[in-house]
Amino acid sequence: MGRQILLEHINVPGINTFDVYRKHGGYASVEKALKTMTPDEVTEEVKKSGLRGRGGAGFPAGMKWSFLDRKSEKPRYLVCNADESEPGTFKDRYLMEKIPHVLIEGMITSSYALGAKTSYIYVRGEYMYIIRILEQAIEEAYAKGFLGKNILGTDYSLDLYVQPGGGAYICGEETALLESLEGKRGNPRLKPPFPAVAGLYASPTVVNNVETIATVCAIVNMGGDEYAKIGIGKSTGTKLISASGHINKPGVYEIELGLPVEEFIYSDQYCGGIWKGRKMKAVVAGGSSVPILPTELILKTAKGEPRLMSYESLSDGGFVSGTMLGSGGFIVMDETACIVRNLWTFTRFYHHESCGQCSPCREGTGWMEKVLHRLEHGHGHEGDIDLLVDVAKKIEGNTICPLGDAAAWPVASAIRHFREEFEYHVRYPEKVKNPKHFELEPFVPAAAAMATV
Amino acid sequence: MSKVEFSPDTLALAQRIIKRYPEGRQKSALLPLLHVAQAEFDGWLSPETMDYVASLLNIKPIEVYEVASFYTMYNLKPVGKCLIEVCQTGPCWLRGADDIVEHFEKKLGIKVGETTADGMFTLKTVECLGSCGTAPMLQCGADYYENLTTEKVDTLIEKLRASDNRSTYMKSNMQEL
Amino acid sequence: MAKVTIDGIEVEVADGTTILNAARQIGGEVVPPAMCYYSSLKDTGGKCRVCLVKVTQGSAKDPRPMPKLVASCRTPVMDGMVVQNITSPEVLEARKGVVEFLLLNHPLDCPVCDQAGECDLQNLSYEHGVGKTRYEEDRRTFEKIDIGDKIKLHMTRCILCYRCTFVADQLTQERVHGVLNRGDASEISTYIEKAVDNDFSGNMIDVCPVGALTDKTFRFKSRVWFTKPLDAHRDCDKCCGKVVLWTKGDDVLRVSARKDQYNEVKEYICNECRYDHKDMKDWTIEGPRHIDRHSVISQNHYEKIDMQKLKLDIDRQLTFQKGKQLPETTNP
Ligand SMILES: Cc1cc2nc3c(=O)[nH]c(=O)nc-3n(C[C@H](O)[C@H](O)[C@H](O)COP(=O)(O)O)c2cc1C
Ligand code: SF4
Ligand code: SF4
Numbered sequence: 012m013g014r015q016i017l018l019e020h021i022n023v024p025g026i027n028t029f030d031v032y033r034k035h036g037g038y039a040s041v042e043k044a045l046k047t048m049t050p051d052e053v054t055e056e057v058k059k060s061g062l063r064g065r066g067g068a069g070f071p072a073g074m075k076w077s078f079l080d081r082k083s084e085k086p087r088y089l090v091c092n093a094d095e096s097e098p099g100t101f102k103d104r105y106l107m108e109k110i111p112h113v114l115i116e117g118m119i120t121s122s123y124a125l126g127a128k129t130s131y132i133y134v135r136g137e138y139m140y141i142i143r144i145l146e147q148a149i150e151e152a153y154a155k156g157f158l159g160k161n162i163l164g165t166d167y168s169l170d171l172y173v174q175p176g177g178g179a180y181i182c183g184e185e186t187a188l189l190e191s192l193e194g195k196r197g198n199p200r201l202k203p204p205f206p207a208v209a210g211l212y213a214s215p216t217v218v219n220n221v222e223t224i225a226t227v228c229a230i231v232n233m234g235g236d237e238y239a240k241i242g243i244g245k246s247t248g249t250k251l252i253s254a255s256g257h258i259n260k261p262g263v264y265e266i267e268l269g270l271p272v273e274e275f276i277y278s279d280q281y282c283g284g285i286w287k288g289r290k291m292k293a294v295v296a297g298g299s300s301v302p303i304l305p306t307e308l309i310l311k312t313a314k315g316e317p318r319l320m321s322y323e324s325l326s327d328g329g330f331v332s333g334t335m336l337g338s339g340g341f342i343v344m345d346e347t348a349c350i351v352r353n354l355w356t357f358t359r360f361y362h363h364e365s366c367g368q369c370s371p372c373r374e375g376t377g378w379m380e381k382v383l384h385r386l387e388h389g390h391g392h393e394g395d396i397d398l399l400v401d402v403a404k405k406i407e408g409n410t411i412c413p414l415g416d417a418a419a420w421p422v423a424s425a426i427r428h429f430r431e432e433f434e435y436h437v438r439y440p441e442k443v444k445n446p447k448h449f450e451l452e453p454f455v456p457a458a459a460a461m462a463t464v
Numbered sequence: 465m466s467k468v469e470f471s472p473d474t475l476a477l478a479q480r481i482i483k484r485y486p487e488g489r490q491k492s493a494l495l496p497l498l499h500v501a502q503a504e505f506d507g508w509l510s511p512e513t514m515d516y517v518a519s520l521l522n523i524k525p526i527e528v529y530e531v532a533s534f535y536t537m538y539n540l541k542p543v544g545k546c547l548i549e550v551c552q553t554g555p556c557w558l559r560g561a562d563d564i565v566e567h568f569e570k571k572l573g574i575k576v577g578e579t580t581a582d583g584m585f586t587l588k589t590v591e592c593l594g595s596c597g598t599a600p601m602l603q604c605g606a607d608y609y610e611n612l613t614t615e616k617v618d619t620l621i622e623k624l625r626a627s628d629n630r631s632t633y634m635k636s637n638m639q640e641l
Numbered sequence: 642m643a644k645v646t647i648d649g650i651e652v653e654v655a656d657g658t659t660i661l662n663a664a665r666q667i668g669g670e671v672v673p674p675a676m677c678y679y680s681s682l683k684d685t686g687g688k689c690r691v692c693l694v695k696v697t698q699g700s701a702k703d704p705r706p707m708p709k710l711v712a713s714c715r716t717p718v719m720d721g722m723v724v725q726n727i728t729s730p731e732v733l734e735a736r737k738g739v740v741e742f743l744l745l746n747h748p749l750d751c752p753v754c755d756q757a758g759e760c761d762l763q764n765l766s767y768e769h770g771v772g773k774t775r776y777e778e779d780r781r782t783f784e785k786i787d788i789g790d791k792i793k794l795h796m797t798r799c800i801l802c803y804r805c806t807f808v809a810d811q812l813t814q815e816r817v818h819g820v821l822n823r824g825d826a827s828e829i830s831t832y833i834e835k836a837v838d839n840d841f842s843g844n845m846i847d848v849c850p851v852g853a854l855t856d857k858t859f860r861f862k863s864r865v866w867f868t869k870p871l872d873a874h875r876d877c878d879k880c881c882g883k884v885v886l887w888t889k890g891d892d893v894l895r896v897s898a899r900k901d902q903y904n905e906v907k908e909y910i911c912n913e914c915r916y917d918h919k920d921m922k923d924w925t926i927e928g929p930r931h932i933d934r935h936s937v938i939s940q941n942h943y944e945k946i947d948m949q950k951l952k953l954d955i956d957r958q959l960t961f962q963k964g965k966q967l968p969e970t971t972n973p
């Protein structure tokens with residue numbers, strides 16, 4: 012295993028409790044920050060660490076913090092984004108379930124840096140049992156003097172609450188999350204103003220992902236410069252990857268950024284190779300929103316260099332031959348998987364989750380889903396594939412929030428890299444009219460079969 | 465129908481929740497309170513229940529309807545005692561979610577979206593629940609059931625039926641598989 | 642003050658002005674269309690996306706272009722900003738896409754719609770739409786419902802611009818209708834169909850860009866282009882009392898607020914003026930109302946419209962807006 016920072020003590024029995032967590036160095040960052048550092052110094056360390064947001068967009072966390080309007084008279088808020096609903100992503104849940112205190116610790120240290128007196132953790136409602144775990148951890152932290160008035164005898168006071176969502180992927184988008192936290196529909200806001208200026212209750216607010224906030228503990232403990240040495244180039248540190256699909260060992264893995272993709276997939280330390288001794292066909296590397304890549308392109312870049320698990324390497328080649336690290340939801344498909352059907356489930360997801368505020372996303376996601384449904388169920392026809400490409404293009408970039416893009420990218424990329432499979436669906440409707448089964452005849456011969464017709 | 469009102473304990477809980485937010489921002493308590501209300505009143509939100517929640521928060525009823533109808537976890541119609549929500553998004557589908565759904569349909573004699581005649585089970589398909597690494601999976605109330613097989617589904621149906629509890633998101637009703 | 646250039650035309654506007662309003666100060670064809678923005682309602686806009694424009698230079702200080710098309714109705718200008726609207730093929734293409742999306746689930750039965758002749762969507766689709774729909778699936782349909790005893794909601798036609806909910810929020814004290822559900826299942830509804838009885842609720846009808854909210858007291862009496870609109874006023878202690886009377890002979894068929902050239906009401910009227918004074922004697926008539934030639938109201942024979950003429954009409958309109966002499970009408 013490479014360097015473990017977040018999951019170092021994951022197997023210690025009782026690590027979910029305050030005492031065991033504390034014994035293993037827990038809450039050290041709170042002590043260090045509150046007693047020996049100014050809030051700005053903490054922010055400075057996060058800046059130096061090069062930590063990039065782990066929620067999907069990869070925006071440098073220190074920079075986001077420095078945008079927070081500190082001159083405003085209004086209270087400032089830190090809100091943790093634990094809405095985790097991007098298909099293929101389940102790392103935050105794992106972390107919160109196993110080591111809830113690392114998030115609580117990170118919230119305290121980060122809130123101190125940002126000058127927040129009240130902070131919220133917004134957890135997707137379906138994770139209700141995680142909410143109970145966090146609430147219990149918070150109660151322990153209050154009891155031990157790490158939350159509440161005058162933490163550890165300092166002037167700093169903080170209240171921390173957990174907020175349940177109600178079932179809506181869009182509430183992972185930070186402004187929709189804030190709306191939802193205010194008790195409203197999860198409609199993303201128009202920007203500007205950005206949350207750093209007018210976020211929760213129109214006050215300056217920082218929204219960060221669970222993993223981002225948890226990582227702040229390690230950064231404060233070891234120092235930003237030290238953290239920046241881990242990883243590769245601008246992809247500093249470690250990242251939690253949620254691995255799912257047709258692999259031998261699905262699960263959450265902490266990797267040092269820069270690990271070769273091939274090693275991640277085939278090494279027994281990680282995914283353990285493709286299940287049932289089959290071959291790999293495609294990978295969605297960063298959650299359902301990012302472009303899908305065929306085996307050749309996920310293992311090697313178009314230039315022939317080995318592809319690495321890092322922000323830069325995965326996006327090498329742009330959207331023509333690359334993808335994105337995204338939220339780290341790594342979905343592997345074996346040679347039997349039907350790309351069209353997989354895409355249909357993704358598109359159905361975005362259709363289901365569109366908030367419906369803006370017309371391209373509201374109407375376009377449903378349209379794409381219906382066309383894909385048609386193709387997948389043997390009712391597709393000539394022109395459908397180009398129609399999909401065109402609809403995706405008309406959504407992309409024209410919506411209020413990035414959900415529109417997130418719905419368009421998988422469609423565009425699946426057709427770019429697997430067009431013959433879509434054509435196969437148009438030409439051989441009777442062969443694909445099999446909605447029950449997830450495993451189809453291997454598609455490899457498809458192109459050959461078509462050539463002989 | 466009896467008057468919609470929280471029990472004293474639940475009301476106290478609701479008051480504690482409302483205190484989490486700054487003065488004048490009590491509307492923030494809406495999502496948590498709807499969860500509480502749904503658990504208290506038979507697993508769904510009737511217009512009367514929503515009006516009651518509106519009165520607790522001192523907001524207009526339409527503000528509650530707008531929110532309750534936006535989020536998928538709030539049932540605006542009655543559901544069976546056990547609401548079975550099977551994930552069907554890509555990663556779960558890749559690992560056989562369709563077979564699980566089909567098995568449920570066969571075993572319960574209902575289609576997705578329907579409730580069994582005895583009012584015990586409602587079958588629903590849902591989108592990714594953040595459990596893709598342990599796919600296929602389903603949620604019933606607060607509990608996640610993972611790495612499902614058709615045998616596990618059989619056991620689960622039996623256990624749920626035997627326990628006869630209403631599943632709610634608020635409280636675990638975990639049945640060992 | 643900020644200087645902006647839109648489609649090559651420079652204009653100086655107050656700081657904080659949106660691109661759309663800056664374009665309106667120039668006027669003419671550089672004005673982007675708007676289906677959800679409504680200048681007299683706070684916080685509207687940003688949703689329909691028909692007003693998308695391209696910002697090729699962010700400002701004098703930061704000349705970088707903006708990476709995506711922006712909603713001109715909600716994007717404030719910066720000094721030195723350069724914007725492309727109709728001079729950008731990318732904008733026109735995107736707009737065509739948006740119009741197609743808006744029409745996707747919209748019934749194609751304008752001839753029987755009560756709004757025909759004064760529908761912004763109808764006008765928009767003539768200008769920017771594609772001829773033929775590529776949508777093969779069933780359209781979303783809803784039953785018509787009453788919102789109170791004066792307003793009819795036909796959700797099937799709604800484009801979810803949210804304007805009516807802003808009217809309810811900003812002009813009436815008690816909003817009882819709103820947007821329910823989400824995504825393309827969203828709908829405007831009172832949920833349990835409570836009545837909207839508030840002095841200003843009738844303004845929802847006027848702000849609705851399509852035929853989703855219509856005046857029940859007017860419905861079916863007459864096609865709008867058979868009526869004669871008159872500016873009129875009365876002393877009203879609730880509102881400005883300045884209205885348009887839609888008349889036929891001596892009958893007042895409908896009363897509405899006055900709309901400007903962008904089809905927006907600036908002075909709202911109360912329900913009493915709207916519903917309870919359908920008698921010429923109650924009003925001081927100011928004279929005939931000028932109706933934007935752009936709209937098919939002025940065509941008189943909606944059913945006979947052919948696209949050729951409409952195109953000519955639009956061209957005429959464009960010339961007109963440029964401030965040139967208006968050529969003679971081509972209508973019979
Ligand atoms: C549709 C959509 C869904 C999102 N879902 C999540 C999510 O579930 N969790 C998350 O942390 N970020 C999510 N994001 C990203 C957030 O908007 C935001 O960028 C993030 O919370 C910032 O935190 P970070 O900088 O620490 O990554 C989502 C974004 C979009 C557009
Ligand atoms: S892009 Fe989709 S999810 Fe985002 S605001 Fe628009 S309709 Fe809502
Ligand atoms: S009813 Fe009319 S005003 Fe209201 S949202 Fe629909 S289209 Fe807009």
Ligand code: FES
Nearest residue numbers: 551556593595596
């Ligand atoms: S796809 Fe089923 S839990 Fe994620």
Ligand code: FES
Nearest residue numbers: 687689690692714
């Ligand atoms: S008018 Fe600007 S987005 Fe609708």
